[in-house]
Amino acid sequence: QVQLLESGGGSVQSGGSLRLSCEASGVTYSKYCVGWIRQSPGKEREGVAAIDSDGATRYLDSVKDRFTISQDNAKNLLYLQMNSLKIEDTAIYYCAAVATDSCSRAALLFGYSGQGTQVTVSS
DSSP: OOEEEEEOOEEEETTOOEEEEEEEESOOOSSEEEEEEEEOTTSOOEEEEEEETTOOEEEOGGGTTTEEEEEEGGGTEEEEEEOSOOGGGOEEEEEEEEEOSSOOHHHHTTSEEOOOEEEEEEO
């Protein structure tokens, strides 16, 4: 059974940085897609960043050059480094995983996800 546990959220001023971590267990697929999705109040969930089993990454246009997704396979950890945070990045961020050989941010919305961690960016 896949279990995902996020940490690292918090409150930060605009322009600041946060690093989210996700401890994953049970992701034993040979081809997988893991990443981060977020949901802001009144908005649909959206895929923010994804990384596949070959290490290829995909980003939401609005976070490119500001966010970096990475994974430590030896420790089953997934990270999201978020720099130059903006007020519109405020959301609950969820770690997500799905078994697929066609990784995409959208695919993450149909897989497993954790309980989420709140990120609040203020002016």
